[in-house]
Amino acid sequence: MKIIIFGLGNFGMSLALSLTETGNEVVGIDKNMDKVNIVKDKIAHSICLDSTNELAYQALPIKQTDIAVVAIGENEGAAIITTAIIKKLTTGKVISRSLSPIHDTVLQAMGITSIVHPEQEAALKLTNKINLKNIVDSFKIDEKYSISEIKTPAEFVGKSILDLEIRSRYKLNIVTILRKKEKTNLIGNTTVIKEVIGIPSAETVIQDNDILVVFGSDDDISKICDKN
Template identity: 40%
Template sequence: MKYIIIGLGNFGASLAEKLTTMGNEVIGVDNNLDRVEAIKEKITHAISLDATEFNAVTNLPLKDTDVVIVGIGEDLGANIMATALMKQLKVKRLVSRAVSSLQEMVLEAMGVKEIIHPEEETAERWSKKLNLEGVIDSFEVTGEYSIVETEIPKEYDGQTLQEAGLKRKYNIIVLTTIKISGEKNEIGVNKNVSSVQGVASAQTILHHGDVMVLYGNNRDIKKLLTKIRTSDRE
């Protein structure tokens, strides 16, 4: 996959390096030339430019990029402006960083659905989340096993876990399901609210659009997610 990371501070640089080592094409962007020089040998490309300037960012290969991450942390105004430009230019998938609740509300009001909280979430966790399509969130248990959240696909809608047969077919355990509903935040913007449905059993009914929490070998999880992705595109 192809990523553009705007802001090469500690979090952005670490995320850029981890996504590169996973075999992805990563373009790092920062207006600080020293940061660009420090990382240019570790990722695919590193560019010095002002991501708040329209003419500058239009030179980036945005149409060919799968995910744009705005990781600017120290300058809240620059973060908001860069994020607004990415929204205006209609990038395929946009992830932005928030360091305060107010900033998060502003990003939500702008329609940003995926928000990073670096003080709570590590670059390691986000690199895995971004690298595997279909993953909402993930937690590594060991080097080979993970707990992963993914949206329940249409083909499982209305089925019980026993009928879906994920344990039998993929050797994956569904720990629980999470119902997603909408409510308005403090400034009246709609946001998703998660409600855990308790420990899953063979008779748990799956609903398209909700989330299932999987546990298993990374290889088996990737196999399932690839099958889900392929089915959704047919």
């Protein structure tokens, strides 16, 4: 996809690099030339301009972009003005970072439905990791349900999903399994990566050090984490 990111602070820059690594064509925008120079060789295009100046958008492929992300995190006014200009100029999806409850209200009034709160979301994920010691990572679906990566309980090792009766006993669905695998690069160095095994079957046997990706209620995920 073609994605334009406005604001190359910590969040915007990390997002630009991550999206590039996953095969997207990313254009990074910031009014600070130093930030633009940091990513100029790492993403498709990086441009120094003031995103609050509507005339400056003539130099951007704004109408051809699939997604525009407003990642500005230092100036709420600039973030709101930038979002308003983008909303006016493109029919593509607009994702905007919010810095406050009032900012949320303004974005919603503009018709922005994709609003992100990086700091709050990062804090929530860290809270989950701290509270549930055996959770590796977690994605909230709503207030009650999550998709979580959990460490395999010792008593699961060597047993199949059918034997464990995960769904009936624990009220969870195993979406997939992450399994450690050694990988050797071109210069001969060996690293350990987590490989997705695909959709597990009832006969899939759980191995030591597997990471189970499960879907279920937060309460039920918490119960299985307590088994470690």
